[in-house]
Amino acid sequence: MSLLRCESISKSFKDAESEVNILQDVSIDVFDGETLAILGSSGSGKSTLLHILATLDSPDRGEIFFEDVRLNSLNQKKQAAFRNKNLGFVYQFHHLLPEFTAQENVAMPLLIGDMDKRTALAKAKEGLHRVGLSHRLAHKPSQLSGGERQRVAIARALVNSPKIIMADEPTGNLDADNSEHIFELIQSINKELNTAFIIVTHDQSLAQKLDRTLFLKKGKLEALV
Ligand SMILES: Nc1ncnc2c1ncn2[C@@H]1O[C@H](COP(=O)(O)OP(=O)(O)OP(=O)(O)O)[C@@H](O)[C@H]1O
Ligand SMILES: [Mg+2]
Incomplete structure (x- = not known):
């Protein structure tokens, strides 16, 4: 059985004059435990697709399981809990909360899930250790390098032990x-924890490190040969 499946997802964006079909x-x-890369030119709909798969946006048609x-029949509150x-989820520009430390940022999904603060912070510390940042627990995002921030974002995505992590150009900036290190980190997490990954990237050489590559073109997803 597949872990995540979407069927016939379509999405278009309308404005006053026109309607643009992004996904067909x-x-x-x-x-x-699979690692999947999604490639495609700028504006091809990669972020839109990833957001739909993560229930951060809704499709016009199609289903996600x-x-x-x-998933798409759950109400918003249930989707958020899910x-x-x-x-x-790892965003291109990390989306860490600037006023919190690395450890607090990583603990945030656990605190939102009602875990007690002590346990959440202890788990966040473990998570930062896994991504090689034990020495940066008390640093705020502005005090970290770009690569370190993405490591914190990965630790945060991992802290709830999800079966799948989606990353939107995690090495884009x-x-x-540093990009190579992030991909190595993703591979080591995948090997040790069997976490599946869907990664949007522009970098074909990094994509080749993953199990499978798909290419988004003119609203359709094709296997790259
Ligand atoms: N909320 C929105 N309203 C209108 N158009 C949108 C909206 N979100 C995205 N689009 C349009 O949909 C298309 C796909 O956007 P998307 O962000 O998914 O592309 P992308 O493949 O992730 O591009 P990039 O590689 O530059 O990040 C773009 O043309 C964009 O302008
Ligand atoms: Mg994008």
């Missing part, structure tokens, strides 16, 4: 060395 009948199956739960428990 897109279907994907992601299996337990996580295991046997039909995300908090089952999904990790990093240099080649």
Whole structure:
């Protein structure tokens, strides 16, 4: 059985004059522990697709299933609870909260999920250790390098032990060395914890490190050969 499945997702954006079809009948199956890259030119709809898969946006048509739960029929409150428990999301520009430390940022999904603060902070510390940032617990995002911030964002996505993490250009604003390190980190997490990943990237050489690559073009998703 697939872990995450979407069937015939379509999405268009309308303004006063026109309607633009961004996604047309897109279907994907992601299996337990699989790592998947999504490539596509700028504006092809990669972020839109990832947001829909993560229930951060809704499709015009089509369905999304996580295991046997039909996500798009849940109400918003249930979707938020579902995300908090089952999904990790990494944004291109980390989206860390500036006034909180790295440790507090990583603890945030647990605190939102009503875990007591002491346990949440202890788990956040473990998570930062996993991404190689034990020495940066008390640093705020502005005191971290770009690569370190993305590591914190990955630790935050991982803190609830989700079965899948989605990342929207997690290396988009990093240099080649840091990008390589982030991909190595993703691979080590995948190996050790069997976490599945869907990663949107522009970088074909990094995408090749993953199990499977799909290409989004003119609203359709194609396997890259
Ligand atoms: N809320 C919105 N309203 C109107 N149009 C939108 C909206 N969100 C996205 N779009 C349009 O949909 C298209 C796809 O956007 P999307 O952000 O998914 O592209 P992308 O593939 O992630 O691009 P990039 O590589 O630059 O991040 C773009 O043309 C964008 O302008
Ligand atoms: Mg995008």
